[in-house]
Amino acid sequence: MKSDIILLGHGSGGMLSHRLLDELIVPTLSGIGPREQNDAAVLPEVNGRLAFTTDSYVVDPLFFPGGDIGCLAVYGTVNDLAMAGARPLAISVGLILEEGLPVADLKRVLESLRAAADRCQVAIVTGDTKVVPRGKADKLFINTTGIGVLQHDLDIRGSGARPGDQVLINGPFGDHGMAVLVSREGLELTSAIMSDCAPLHELVHDLLTGLGAAVHVLRDPTRGGVATTLKEIARQSDVAIILNETALPVNPPVAGACAILGLDPLFVANEGKLLACIAPEAAAQALAIMRRHAPAGEPGPTIIGEVHGESGGKVRMRTAIGGMRAIEMLAGEQLPRIC
């Protein structure tokens, strides 16, 4: 790369575009030699239903404690596939670059995309790069779209929760959103908060293999947090979900930062957590599987609530002092550009 910043010409389709692709993007993302300059990637025939999901990432800042926009984009898409019970097969990467972006930043993001894809054993098979003039985007946006394969006949969806189901989470929540916010605002805290950014497909594989049809719902509580995702499940399944406040796992630095900033961790985004509605007889086994995948030294996987048949669409929380609090979706914006 002769230039150390991105120029408009890198998006023109001409010689500069080819150089950017040949010298930086394709070698970093694919790890292979000369790229195939075709308009579409061709994948071998697969056996099984397909899962298909897309997400654009506009997180600010690009780099934050525990992750960056690159691994976020890969794990986010892998996790969305996993929530349908699918094994990730292939992903696409669409980049929108702002003129003037340091090439070093782009390189760092590409390396993170690649490392995350390697960790998930998913191939980045096709991509696109656009450049817009200074001031028409903010440094770098990424779209990742994924294809997954369902190698079972289970029907995992938000409408599958049933009365009696136990509601599980695989660890403490609120870390990703607070890590990004603290980093963006330059807040000084005594304890570092790290994003929980991580892939969930192996955990999901083990849950489905171990529990089969006892797994009713899987959802990752990203934007809007645990509260919004549970509210969506309650509505889709026409059930009530009752949470136990005393069971909710939140890391102390996250709880502290939320208290200072007047935020409720229930509404803060996560990028390595899943909520599962599990048939009651299988809940203990689900917890045990989640524990095998949980990092050491954290409040571990927990049963945080239960599904009830009456009051469809409602989420309520049994508070520490024995009251009941209704949980609603946020009306407006809590934390913009968190993913």
Next chain:
Amino acid sequence: MKSDIILLGHGSGGMLSHRLLDELIVPTLSGIGPREQNDAAVLPEVNGRLAFTTDSYVVDPLFFPGGDIGCLAVYGTVNDLAMAGARPLAISVGLILEEGLPVADLKRVLESLRAAADRCQVAIVTGDTKVVPRGKADKLFINTTGIGVLQHDLDIRGSGARPGDQVLINGPFGDHGMAVLVSREGLELTSAIMSDCAPLHELVHDLLTGLGAAVHVLRDPTRGGVATTLKEIARQSDVAIILNETALPVNPPVAGACAILGLDPLFVANEGKLLACIAPEAAAQALAIMRRHAPAGEPGPTIIGEVHGESGGKVRMRTAIGGMRAIEMLAGEQLPRIC
């Protein structure tokens, strides 16, 4: 929709996000009732290899003569699938909205996405919407990613050109890029230039059904235009391509506008054109198939050149006065944000 502009809260994942999705985006794009709020769409098992392609669209202005960013995004992705010989199966739509975007503009773009998808008989099955603060994007960016199915064993790729192949184009070139440029700059011309924005999958289907293995390469000359795409094919196939200047079809208003602005239509983007390298014995039949799909009253499909075995990677043009001109890729930027 209570607000007539997009607010940051429309991207929060909370109540405003749900309203935007439930009241505008999902009904317009899917035409169906309540959306399935799952993290991924699940598609039935398919028979055949899969094609997979992604493109982000950042065209400025959003609306231009002959099209807009919505139909451009659908046709662009359908065409990239078609260039691998695939029938489009499903597409995803990722929206990045700038705070303050008029909801009326978003609605118009969504309606165009939907109409284009209907025309191509492809389903929009999954999506994502992000909102960034004012000044952090330019109105609206779209990523469309597509899955297609290959229902044949042919291997259509840029490396497939062979000496003797005839190089065909299905109509005049340069219209899309000039339509966008004229519209963006507010130029006043005596004749209107319309984008050629159109889907090509049915033409490709007929070419593959009619000619089979005589179809060696299919590429759509978008960014970088006919010249850049031919240069890519010449390099990938390690052949030379000789163009005949007198055979090149350019609509007179496009030629006129290019002359005024000092642009070469060979490098201007197209969105409804394809270049095909066809075995010589099948070229006449390919032209006949292309003519059946060409709009009336235009310079029609044409053989514009031939593939040669020597001087691999070179593209040359036999000029009107009998000379030879080397065609190289553009070094820098010709027209930014053309797609």
